[in-house]
Amino acid sequence: MVCALMLATHAAAATPQYGYRVVHTYPHDRGDFTEGLLYQDGFLYESTGLEGHSAIRKEKLETGEVLQSREIAPQYFGEGIVTWKNRLIELTWQSHVGFVYDLATMAPLSEFHYPGEGWALTKDDHRLIMSDGTSELRFLDPETLRETGRVRVTDEGRPIDNLNEIEYVKGEVYANIWQTDRIARIDPKTGKVLGWIDLSGLLSAEDRDANPVDVLNGIAYDPKGDRLFVTGKLWPKLFEIKLVRKGEARAAPKHRHIHG
Numbered sequence: 001m002v003c004a005l006m007l008a009t010h011a012a013a014a015t016p017q018y019g020y021r022v023v024h025t026y027p028h029d030r031g032d033f034t035e036g037l038l039y040q041d042g043f044l045y046e047s048t049g050l051e052g053h054s055a056i057r058k059e060k061l062e063t064g065e066v067l068q069s070r071e072i073a074p075q076y077f078g079e080g081i082v083t084w085k086n087r088l089i090e091l092t093w094q095s096h097v098g099f100v101y102d103l104a105t106m107a108p109l110s111e112f113h114y115p116g117e118g119w120a121l122t123k124d125d126h127r128l129i130m131s132d133g134t135s136e137l138r139f140l141d142p143e144t145l146r147e148t149g150r151v152r153v154t155d156e157g158r159p160i161d162n163l164n165e166i167e168y169v170k171g172e173v174y175a176n177i178w179q180t181d182r183i184a185r186i187d188p189k190t191g192k193v194l195g196w197i198d199l200s201g202l203l204s205a206e207d208r209d210a211n212p213v214d215v216l217n218g219i220a221y222d223p224k225g226d227r228l229f230v231t232g233k234l235w236p237k238l239f240e241i242k243l244v245r246k247g248e249a250r251a252a253p254k255h256r257h258i259h260g
Contacts, residue, residue: 015155016195017246018185020202027064028231028238030211032057036081036090036120036165037218039229043067044220047081047090049233054078056090056106061229064238070106072099080120080165082128084142091118091130098145112145120175122168129173129188131166135159137173137188153186155193160184167219169228176217183219183230197243199230207236 028034035054036047044059054072059065072078077093087109088101094117100110120131127148128140139149153160153175162178172194173186181202185195199216207213214233221228231238 015193018195018197018243019246020197020199020241021244022202022239023227023242024240026061026229026238026240028235029064029066030213030234030236033214033233034165034218034231034235035079035233037220037229037231038081038083038122038167039220039222039227040083044229044238045081045083045088046218047078049078049093051075051077054092056081056088056101058106061238068106070101070108079118080122080131082121082123084123084128089121089128089145091121093117093119100145114145114147119164120166122166122173124168124171124188129166129168131163131175133162133164133178135161135163137163137166137186137191151188151191153184153191153193155184155196160193165217165219167221169221170223174219174221176215176219178217179215181216198246199241202230202239202241203232203235203237211236 033049035049038045044061046057048055052074054076056070057066058068076095079091079093081090083103086103088103091098096113098112101108116132119133122129128142130138130140135153136150138147141148164176164178166173166175173188175184175186181200183197184193187194213235216232218231227240229238229240
């Protein structure tokens with residue numbers, strides 16, 4: 001009886017698990033090694049990586065058309081991006097330097113420096129949030145871009161490493177876990193993982209076999225429309241998804257494809 005109660009308590013305390021339902025499928029440039037993704041004012045902003053191929057772009061969601069772009073100097077491996085007021089802020093991977101651009105023109109304005117690696121950026125109402133590939137999230141002052149604190153991300157007491165692309169969604173930080181098909185839902189106050197999203201099977205075997213693809217990476221959220229978008233490095237598609245608590249019915253109408 002005691003064992004049964006202990007098992008029931010553990011099951012009740014286990015971190016919630018989520019699957020997904022695809023709502024829309026959009027085209028995505030299969031040449032984009034996606035590092036950062038965000039949605040603002042009806043457009044997608046994307047940063048791509050790899051030395052000599054890194055760029056920041058403003059794109060039309062429905063078609064994937066690139067409306068505006070700026071290439072990054074070839075010695076830099078572009079990483080995550082975030083907007084703050086009229087600026088676009090970008091990290092680089094191992095160069096310890098980030099760049100600030102004018103959001104409207106993408107003209108460079110300034111640069112800043114940080115220790116360690118730069119992986120991804122997002123924001124809440126008063127600060128920037130940064131991942132660096134470890135189990136920590138850093139907090140930055142959005143005006144000075146100086147670090148103001150950190151929190152370690154854990155699930156049932158265990159640190160969660162390889163936090164990659166991040167997005168702020170309804171008070172939580174969603175984080176891709178590098179080299180997996182999982183996204184962690186994180187409480188930024190405590191670092192505790194509130195849930196796991198399993199996106200296995202999102203990109204079909206046909207799409208994976210047609211051309212080389214890399215890992216799931218890229219989360220964007222439209223707060224006005226309550227829409228969640230995800231994609232991956234070198235993926236030919238970007239998906240709008242709805243989360244489904246595992247164990248709940250997943251039946252839904254067939255999703256619509258929007259072709260570019």
